[in-house]
Amino acid sequence: MMVSDSRSQHHLYRAIQGVGRFYDFYNIIYKGKSLAANEMRGLMRQFFEAREYGNEKLGWAPVSKKAAIDDVRYASAFSKFCHDNLGTLSINPYEQKLLQDLNISEHTNYYAEIKNRSKWDMLHHLTPETQLGQGIIGNYSFSPKPKLLKQAQxxxxxxxxxxxxxxxxxxxxxxxxxxxxxxxxxxxxxxxxxxxxxxxxxxxxxxxxxxxxxxxxxxxxxxxxxxxxxxxxxxxxxxxxxxxxxxxxxxxxxxxxxxxxxxxxxxxxxxxxxxxxxxxxxxxxxxxxxxxxxxxxxxxxxxxxxxxxxxxxxxxxxxxxxxxxxxxxxxxxxxxxxxxxxxxxxxxxxxxxxxxxxxxxxxxxxxxxxxxxxxxxxxxxxxIYYSIDERVVRDAIKRGQQKLYEEIPEFVASMNRMIERL
Structure with a gap:
C-alpha cells in the first residue's frame, strides 16, 4: 500500500487493524474451518454485520457504518492481493462491469468521479488511458453502500x-x-x-x-x-x-x-x-x-x-x-x-x-x-455546512421586519389597524 499506492502510515495502521479483526472473526465464529467458494459468499456480509451491529461472542460493540465498510474494504483488498499473488480463493471476488451495463445512479456517480478527479489528481490528464477512463468499473461482489452525507448538526x-x-x-x-x-x-x-x-x-x-x-x-x-x-x-x-x-x-x-x-x-x-x-x-x-x-x-x-x-x-x-x-x-x-x-x-x-x-x-x-x-x-x-443556523434565520426575520417599517410604513399601519379591529 505504501509503495504502490502512496498510502500513509495511518492508512496502513487502519488496514492492518481491519484485516486483524477479520482474522479474529473467521477463527472465532467460523473456528477457522476450510470453506468452499460458495460458502464464502456470506462470510464478508456476516463480518460486516458483526462490525456494524456488534457481536457479543467477539466482545465487539457496534460501530458506525463507515467504520464497518472500511474494515470490509481492507479485508477484501488483502484477500484480492493474496488471490492475485498467491493463487488463493478470493473471499470477496472483484468484479468488473462495462459502463453501458451500469444503472442510472451508477452512471451519475461515474461521471461525477471523472469530473472531480480534475480538481485533486495531478495526473488526471492520464485518466483516458486508465480502465476508469475507458468505462471499465471494478468493485467487490459484496460492497455495502455508505450512508448519504447528512447535514451537519x-x-x-x-x-x-x-x-x-x-x-x-x-x-x-x-x-x-x-x-x-x-x-x-x-x-x-x-x-x-x-x-x-x-x-x-x-x-x-x-x-x-x-x-x-x-x-x-x-x-x-x-x-x-x-x-x-x-x-x-x-x-x-x-x-x-x-x-x-x-x-x-x-x-x-x-x-x-x-x-x-x-x-x-x-x-x-x-x-x-x-x-x-x-x-x-x-x-x-x-x-x-x-x-x-x-x-x-x-x-x-x-x-x-x-x-x-x-x-x-x-x-x-x-x-x-x-x-x-x-x-x-x-x-x-x-x-x-x-x-x-x-x-x-x-x-x-x-x-x-x-x-x-x-x-x-x-x-x-x-x-x-x-x-x-x-x-x-x-x-x-x-x-454539510449549509444547514442554516436558527440564529441566522431569526436575525434575517428581524432585518426583514425593520425593512418593512422603514420602506412601507403605510402597510405596517394598515396591518396594525386590522389587528386592532379584531
Missing part, C-alpha cells in the same frame, strides 16, 4: 460565542497562533505540524499574514546549502538532506512526532494550496503576533528542524510541537471558559467545523467558494 462545531473568550484565556503566544489558524484559517489540527517556519510570511504592516500550504512530502521547496548552493526539490528531500528527518506523516503512527495528512484540493503546481483567513482582522492579529513569536521564541531554537511550531518550555525548548501537547493546551484553554472535552464540538477539529459553519451561515459564502477556502477535494464535504 448544530453541535458539530465549536460554540461560536466561546471562540474569542478561549483565545483571551490562552496562556502563551504559540498556542494563540495555533488556535487562530484552527478557528480562522480552517486547517485540520494535523496540518499545523507540517508548517515550516518559512511557510509564514508577513508582507507589510496592517496586512494579514500569508501562509503557504503544501503536501508534506511532495510539495516543492527551495533551499540553500552552504556546501552545494541552491536546491529545488520535494520537501521529503529537503528534510532528509538537511536534517536527516522523515516527513511527519511517514513516521510510525505511535511516534510522538507523527502527524497525519488527509490531503486537500491542490490549486497550485507542486502540490500547493491557498490559505484564506475567515476574518481578515484575525490575519492581521496573527501577523503581529507572528513577528513577536519569531523574535522571542522561534529564532532562539537550534537549527535542528524547520517546523514553525515548537515547544516553549525550558526543559524541552525548541523541539517540534507534538499533537498531544497542543491538544492538551486546547482543552486547558476550553476549561478556563467553562467548557469540557465531552461538550459538543469542543475539540480541535470542532474549530475547523466552526470555520465552515460561520462562513456558510453567517457570511453567506457560496458553496464552491467555501470548497476552495476549506480545500475540500469534493464539494460534497462542503455541503
Amino acid at each position: 448544530h453541535n458539530d462545531y465549536f460554540p461560536p460565542e466561546k471562540v474569542l473568550p478561549l483565545l483571551a484565556n490562552t496562556k502563551n503566544i504559540r498556542d494563540f497562533l495555533a488556535f487562530l489558524i484552527l478557528f480562522f484559517g480552517g486547517l485540520r489540527e494535523s496540518e499545523l505540524f507540517h508548517l515550516f517556519a518559512t511557510d509564514v510570511t508577513t508582507p507589510i504592516e496592517d496586512e494579514p499574514a500569508l501562509i503557504h500550504l503544501t503536501h508534506p512530502e511532495l510539495g516543492i521547496y527551495t533551499w540553500d546549502s552552504p556546501f552545494t548552493g541552491a536546491h529545488k526539490g520535494m520537501r521529503a528531500e529537503f528534510l532528509w538532506g538537511r536534517y536527516q528527518l522523515t516527513p511527519r506523516n511517514r513516521l510510525a503512527i505511535k511516534d510522538p512526532m507523527h502527524a497525519g495528512w488527509k490531503g486537500m484540493m491542490y490549486t497550485h503546481k507542486g502540490y500547493g494550496a491557498d490559505f484564506y483567513w475567515l476574518v481578515p482582522q484575525m490575519g492581521i492579529l496573527f501577523a503581529k503576533l507572528h513577528r513577536k513569536y519569531m523574535h522571542e521564541l522561534r529564532s532562539n531554537a537550534t537549527d535542528a528542524h524547520p517546523y514553525y511550531f515548537i515547544n516553549v518550555k525550558d526543559s524541552d525548548f525548541g523541539r517540534p510541537l507534538t499533537m498531544s501537547n497542543l491538544t492538551k493546551s486546547f482543552y486547558r484553554a476550553a476549561a478556563r471558559v467553562g467548557l469540557r472535552a465531552s461538550d459538543p464540538g469542543v475539540n480541535p477539529h470542532g474549530a475547523r467545523h466552526f470555520y465552515g459553519h460561520f462562513a456558510a451561515s453567517f457570511l453567506n459564502i457560496p458553496e464552491h467558494t467555501l470548497q476552495l477556502m476549506m480545500r475540500h477535494a469534493s464539494v460534497q464535504s462542503t455541503r
